[in-house]
Amino acid sequence: MPFDAFRYAHAHRREVVWMSQNTNHLVPPEVVRGALEEAIRERRYEGYPYAPGEPELLDLASRDLGLPVEHAFLTGGGTESLYMIARALLAPGDEVVASDPSYLIIHRFVELSGARTVNLPIYAPPYRLTPDRIQGAIGPKTRMLLLIDPLNPLGSGYPREEVRAIAEIAHDRKLLLLNDVTYRDFADAPALAAEFAPEETVTVWSVSKNCGLAGLRVGGFLAPPELKARIARFNTNDLGINILAQVAAIAGLRTKSQWIGAVRRQTRENHARIRDVVEGVAGTSMPIFPSQANMSVIDVAATGLAPEAIQQEMLERHGVFVRAGNYLSPTFGSRFVRVSFSNPPADIDRFAAAFPRAVADLRARAPAPRA
Ligand SMILES: Cc1ncc(COP(=O)(O)O)c(C=O)c1O
Secondary structure, rough: OOOHHHHHHHOOOHHHHOOOOOOEEOOOOOHHHHHHHHHHHHOOOOOOOOOOOHHHHHHHHHHHOOOOOOHHHOOOHHHHHHHHHHHHOOOOEEEEEEEEEEOHHHHHHHHHHHOOOEEEEOOOOOOOOOOHHHHOOOOEEEEEEEEOOOOOOOOOOOOOHHHHHHHHHHHOOOOEEEEEEEOOOOOOOOOHHOOOOOOOOOEEOOOOOOOOOHOOOOOEOOHHHHHHHHHHOOOOOOOOOHHHHHHHHHHHHHHHHHHHHHHHHHHHHHHHHHHHHHHHOOEEOOOOOOOHHHHHHOOOOHOOOHHHHHHHHHHHOOEEEEEEEEEEOOOOOOOOEEEEEEEOHHHHHHHHHHHHHHHHHHHHOOOOOOO
């Protein structure tokens, strides 16, 4: 049986340092604890939630992005929004201009609709799509542009002028623009495509990463009324989103301005430390720095080691969970592991001790190259 990293990591969760899913372990726990405890005391879980979502949550989420609350729709994580958007807005034969590497779950949803993605390779500077390349990829079947900003897994972010240029392409060519902004709170100066192409853009947000609530599964999308209604037809959560999750999301978003600066600073500091460690290991490097998200990639191609072997070695021998690249890139996935770093400094210490050791041990065990 192949090694099941997630099964192993969950079974050992108390000892494992979680640097594999871009989760955020830096938000002060008291932020949501009180709200959750109160909701449990009131036994709010006994009843169904208000189906459209807690009005305060919709209000906070839209104000956070500066978009109209009438555009907001709540889902079980951003993932559910992404699924609904692909199903509702794409038809067989349609094309979506996207990238490789990318957050490939979205590409899978596109394919479920009978459409396909046109993946532009971006594993080279500037490590993101450019307006010129997008223009060149648009053909008669193109229906949508996918703009994940900042981008999972690379951590590259789009300057405001490029977001504007890409949004203007969508507007001029009458295309939909899916703007996934899950990681925007980690960026220096994030910009929203909806500002420049309000009629064409669907914005997907999440509290999984910024508010450290990935386990609770809350997110949503914002779109102008006609588009929102088309997407909402594919809603399966007719009875609403988990009420405890909504309560925690409200507590997180209400207070975010007080602690997000410290989260961002620690995340950046961690990236700098990780890069120093990686640069000290022959054959490994971090090509994107500083990340505009809370993750980036470690290129390991020059070591000759398989990312899956590094993932397993780091997890089983050192209790540090990083992620092999293959699930994020069909073309470049064998070159990198992804590491996320919104973690307490002690977790980074564990990484710093483990990574050089893991690479050295794997190299020592690798069969000698044939003469
Ligand atoms: C780009 C991107 N969008 C969406 C998601 C999913 O977020 P959620 O936890 O809200 O479903 C992720 C999760 O890693 C992601 O990387």
